[in-house]
Amino acid sequence: MSLTTNANVLKWVDEMVALCKPDKVVWIDGSQEQLDELTKEVTSLPDGDPNKMYWLNQEKLPGCLYHRTAENDVARVEDRTFICTKTKEGAGPTNNWMDPQEMYAKLTPMYDGVMKGQTMYVIPYSMGPVASSISKVGVELTDSIYVVLNMNIMTRMGKAAFDKLGDSNDFVRCLHSKADVDPEKRYIVQFPEDNTIWSINSAYGGNVILSKKCFALRIASFQGKNEGWMAEHMLILGVQKPDGDTKYVCAAFPSACGKTNLAMLIPPEGYLKDGYKVFTVGDDIAWLKPGEDGRLYAINPENGFFGVAPGTNAKSNYNALASTMKNAIFTNVALNNADNTVWWEGLDKNPPEDATEWTGIKTNGKEWTAEGKKLAHPNSRFTAPAANCPCISPEFDSAAGVPISAIVFGGRRASTTPLVYQSFDWTHGTYVGSAVSSETTAAAAGAVGVLRHDPMAMKPFIGYNVGDYWAHWLEMGEKLGDKAPKIFNVNWFKKDEDGNFLWPGFGDNMRVLDWIIKRCDGTVDADETAIGFLPKKCDINVAGIEDEVTPEVMDKLLAVDSDLWKAEIAEMRRYYNDDIAAKGGNIPAELYAVLDKIEANLNK
Ligand code: OXD
Ligand code: MN
Numbered sequence: 220m221s222l223t224t225n226a227n228v229l230k231w232v233d234e235m236v237a238l239c240k241p242d243k244v245v246w247i248d249g250s251q252e253q254l255d256e257l258t259k260e261v262t263s264l265p266d267g268d269p270n271k272m273y274w275l276n277q278e279k280l281p282g283c284l285y286h287r288t289a290e291n292d293v294a295r296v297e298d299r300t301f302i303c304t305k306t307k308e309g310a311g312p313t314n315n316w317m318d319p320q321e322m323y324a325k326l327t328p329m330y331d332g333v334m335k336g337q338t339m340y341v342i343p344y345s346m347g348p349v350a351s352s353i354s355k356v357g358v359e360l361t362d363s364i365y366v367v368l369n370m371n372i373m374t375r376m377g378k379a380a381f382d383k384l385g386d387s388n389d390f391v392r393c394l395h396s397k398a399d400v401d402p403e404k405r406y407i408v409q410f411p412e413d414n415t416i417w418s419i420n421s422a423y424g425g426n427v428i429l430s431k432k433c434f435a436l437r438i439a440s441f442q443g444k445n446e447g448w449m450a451e452h453m454l455i456l457g458v459q460k461p462d463g464d465t466k467y468v469c470a471a472f473p474s475a476c477g478k479t480n481l482a483m484l485i486p487p488e489g490y491l492k493d494g495y496k497v498f499t500v501g502d503d504i505a506w507l508k509p510g511e512d513g514r515l516y517a518i519n520p521e522n523g524f525f526g527v528a529p530g531t532n533a534k535s536n537y538n539a540l541a542s543t544m545k546n547a548i549f550t551n552v553a554l555n556n557a558d559n560t561v562w563w564e565g566l567d568k569n570p571p572e573d574a575t576e577w578t579g580i581k582t583n584g585k586e587w588t589a590e591g592k593k594l595a596h597p598n599s600r601f602t603a604p605a606a607n608c609p610c611i612s613p614e615f616d617s618a619a620g621v622p623i624s625a626i627v628f629g630g631r632r633a634s635t636t637p638l639v640y641q642s643f644d645w646t647h648g649t650y651v652g653s654a655v656s657s658e659t660t661a662a663a664a665g666a667v668g669v670l671r672h673d674p675m676a677m678k679p680f681i682g683y684n685v686g687d688y689w690a691h692w693l694e695m696g697e698k699l700g701d702k703a704p705k706i707f708n709v710n711w712f713k714k715d716e717d718g719n720f721l722w723p724g725f726g727d728n729m730r731v732l733d734w735i736i737k738r739c740d741g742t743v744d745a746d747e748t749a750i751g752f753l754p755k756k757c758d759i760n761v762a763g764i765e766d767e768v769t770p771e772v773m774d775k776l777l778a779v780d781s782d783l784w785k786a787e788i789a790e791m792r793r794y795y796n797d798d799i800a801a802k803g804g805n806i807p808a809e810l811y812a813v814l815d816k817i818e819a820n821l822n823k
Contacts, residue, residue: 222246222343223381227388228358232341235360235394238327241334246341247367249377254368258284261364269400269422272365275549276559282546285554285561286365287579288423291402293551294598295425295432297679300407302437304683309411311684312802313674319410326406326417333396333419337362343381344374346435346506346520351618353448353508353518355439356384359393359429366395366427369548372523372602374430390414391438393429397422409433411441411682424525424550424600435504435520437682444683444691447698448508452676454482455501455517457612457621458729458736461494466736469505469517469704470627471676473657477711477724478502479526483538483610486729489762497729498612499538499605500621502526507623513702515695516620521605528552528599530565535725538610542603549601551577553594563595570594624739628675629709630657633668635783636710638722638759638776639731641738641745641752645696648706650813651751653689654791658712672794686804693807707735708751713776721776723767730760748779749820781821788818 221229236244247253262284264271273285302310303319310316317325340361347354357380359370370376384390395418398404405420416433418426425432439450453469460466472478482502486495501519510516524542528549531539543549552561555571562571575581576589577596587594605611614621628651630636642648652675659669672678674685681688696703709731711724734754737743745752756777761768768776792814795806 220246221341222248222378223384225381225384225386228381228384228390231392232358232360236339238330239334239339239360239362239396240332241337241339241362243338244341245338247343247376249371249379254371257364257367261368270363270365272368272548275561279558279560280544280547283543284368284548285552286548286550287577288551289400290578292400292421292423293596294423295679296405296407296421299405300679301409302682303408303410304412308803309683311681311686312799312804313678313681313685319413322408322410326408326419329398329404329419330394330396330417333398334362340364340367342367342370342376343378343384344370344376344430345380345383346374346430346439347518348616348618349375349379349383351518351620353506353516353620354383354520355389355391355442356380357391357393357430357434359395361395361427363395363397363422363427365422369424369428369525369602370430372546372548372604373428373525374522391416391434393434394418395427395429397427407433409437409682411438414438424602428525431504431521431525432680435506436677436680439506439520439682440677440680440688441682443506444687448506449691449695451505451507452503452680453501453505453626454478454499454503455505455519455621455623456482456484457498457500457614458732459496459498460736465498466624466739467500467517467621468625468627468732468735469507469623470629471652471655472629473631473655473671473673473676475660476629476631476657479524479539480536480725481728483536483608484729485537485726487726487763489760490729490733495729497610498614499608499610500612500615508620509699510619510622513699514622515699515702515704517623518617518620519605519615523605524601524603524608526601526603528561528563528566528601529593529595529597531563531601532566535565538608539603541609542605542607543601545607547601547603547607549599551596551599552601553577556581563599564593564597623704625707625735626704627707627709627735628652628655629711630655630673631660631712632656632710633658633712633714635780635787636708636713637753637779638711638713639707639709639734639754640748640750641735642706642708643751645699645703645706646693646809647751647813649689649692649696650810651706651708652692653810670790672798684804685799686806689810690805690807693809705739707738715775721772723764727764734759749781749823750779750784750817753777753779785818785821788814788821
């Protein structure tokens with residue numbers, strides 16, 4: 220029975236049913252009974268069925284499930300991801316593009332009859348607290364129970380989303396079919412002008428939880444441009460000071476730069492003693508909108524974390540690990556067969572002797588067969604409810620969102636970029652975001668240490684032309700005026716001449732957040748340099764780590780090497796000209812002016 224009388228929803232569902240031809244249509248109301256029934260069905264599938272999910276040890280991991288995807292289906296597929304706007308220019312130089320009519324014509328035969336013999340699940344969901352005016356509704360149609368159960372963790376799923384929508388046509392139409400999980404026919408397609416997403420031939424989280432990257436970043440960034448708000452690949456955290464005042468910060472880093480760790484940071488002892496607390500509002504995505512008071516407010520549109528498991532342990536991220544201890548779904552990690560729990564590289568130093576590799580092969584814990592000799596896939600994931608997180612913010616469900624004081628960009632840079640600096644103003648901050656880049660690590664295939672541009676950490680997620688996206692940033696800055704958040708850049712990864720990291724990172728990043736917040740409060744001075752405002756050496760609190768971060772080390776961390784920066788500016792000019800402007804991106808003149816200004820500063 221349908222859960223809504225919304226004519227737009229009913230018409231679209233009818234059309235998609237006529238196309239996909241499922242045997243049955245089930246409307247997901249979000250009730251526990253229905254979820255229990257679906258869980259029973261998916262865990263009762265025979266071993267070897269690719270859709271099967273498994274119960275884990277219900278004493279140690281209550282409510283937790285396990286799933287393996289096909290070996291060819293373990294990550295997002297950027298080369299098969301498209302932005303289909305009417306013009307190629309609309310998608311711009313950072314996206315794959317195809318004409319929408321051509322793409323519909325290509326994909327329609329693939330969806331024709333694809334759900335014969337199967338059930339179509341209709342999933343209504345709200346991105347963001349149901350009561351928030353910043354939130355938006357999506358509806359995902361899928362033939363996968365794994366998707367339903369993931370969406371239940373990652374979004375506010377169920378009838379309440381339809382109640383929020385009412386009769387409106389403002390919902391994102393998401394169609395997913397796992398089809399044959401054929402990598403040659405895998406497509407992840409956004410049609411921003413139609414509020415539509417079509418995903419086919421994948422059953423892996425990032426390609427099928429369509430609320431996440433597809434809606435909350437690609438479609439939402441396009442909506443934000445048209446409606447005067449922003450969808451960003453940013454964590455949101457709150458720092459509560461001893462006097463009780465909480466300042467909120469958003470931060471955008473490319474992958475493998477510790478975004479989830481910063482979002483869930485545990486402050487160093489001295490800060491804890493003084494009464495500082497850090498709260499997580501979000502670990503991946505922020506929707507930002509000016510509030511009635513003219514400040515910029517953020518909500519986390521998601522309701523859970525879809526985190527990378529390897530490397531997560533009680534020391535690197537206690538709060539993330541704690542979040543996975545109940546009602547979570549683990550995908551492509553390894554199994555410890557001795558007690559039916561999970562394991563991944565970096566959880567501890569003791570791989571289980573009786574293990575099942577992520578590929579499903581049982582091993583003796585010594586001779587592993589999977590490529591790369593890892594028990595868990597390097598991109599194995601946990602899907603965990605945000606409510607499990609010990610440091611979840613009391614404002615997590617706030618309809619108004621939280622007021623943002625600072626926006627922080629960062630990347631992995633062995634040299635050039637100092638530990639932290641503040642942009643001169645919003646326009647310069649927009650430039651700093653456009654210049655986000657990171658050096659590749661051994662975690663990804665290909666050469667190590669190669670610089671990759673990843674503007675605002677949004678390169679794979681901007682749902683329209685990157686030049687227009689930068690122009691939208693500038694417009695937002697103009698609208699916010701002197702109420703705009705201050706914009707900073709951080710680099711936790713600077714190295715000395717011998718290749719050793721100079722900064723301890725993890726919880727000690729609190730010391731940098733502390734300076735950032737003091738800058739927002741106007742309680743600390745800074746040195747004006749060619750590239751922005753830098754901390755005075757004595758203003759980064761190193762109490763407790765003086766042996767490691769000596770004054771000499773701090774000098775290196777805060778150094779601005781003029782030759783390296785001239786090379787950086789030259790590379791940015793090349794990037795703007797060759798990679799963006801020459802390929803159809805209109806770069807706002809204001810950003811070229813920033814390049815000119817910094818260059819002139821360096822030549823002074
Ligand atoms: C993610 C990503 O999974 O950014 O969050 O790739
Ligand atoms: Mn992400």
